[in-house]
Amino acid sequence: MQAIVNISLKEGVLDPQGQAISHSLNDLGFNEVGDVQVGKQILLEIDETDPARLRQRVARMCETLLSNTVIEDYSIDIPDEQ
């Protein structure tokens, strides 16, 4: 099964990349653009058929390696869960 992990910076953590992208978009005439936040998406192919177990394992992966919970939040999406 596939799991999709989305990682974003916690609120209040400086995102200089996002700021630079916002400025650049404004310069290109996209004046409607305000805050921009850059995150990460990690796609995992995992040998597991039970969505609940998959979610639990991926959460542990996020806690131990994939995200740094001091500055990042993560969410897990399992497309085949429905």
Next chain:
Amino acid sequence: MTLSALRVAIIVFPGSNCDRDMMLAIEQLTSRRPALVWHKEASLDAADLVIIPGGFSFGDYLRCGALAGRSPIMNAVLDHAARGGAVMGICNGFQILTETGMVPGVLIRNAGLKFSCRNVGLQLCETLASPFTAGLDFGENLTIPIAHNEGNYFADADELDRIEGNGQVVFRYATSDAVGPVNPNGASRDIAGVLSSNGRILGMMPHPERAMYKLHGGTDGAKFLLKSLEALVS
């Protein structure tokens, strides 16, 4: 114990690039060559000081220091630290220490989005008892170079208050004759280096091994390292 009896181990990851500079710096000061230990090793010979050097371990993939922090050797480094062993992480080594939770906080992208490579002026803060500050005077200024893209120290306000209150902040970027702003990367409260809560683990962004000789542009790095090594043998 004399300086030449001091056993120093330097951990080497794929992408470490200050390991040999640090080895030569320590050898210069102690007359004993440190052991270079490859990250795949699962154990560590008895050491009085473990150094995690600068570089770009694992290409900075995922987050700086994230993959190195989970390398096999780090279990042995964690065991060494749990026994009260001394650990020093420089630059990428500091990032690795934060990723393992051995020192508080995290290092994020420089606020100006630029790699910053120059001398900075550091002020030594008053800390809890630590071999890394034992031989220096609190308030003393040192000039040591930095070279990093992710040196912007971050922790939330409560955590910053807590580590300041505990005396865990070692270095702050301070006034100097260096070119550019005093704080080169946007670090919270100008923090350039921190200690663990027991004072035995140091993480710092500046590179003392790059300020060893007059030809380097200064010798404050040598002074800082020598005082730390002397404190570890006394």
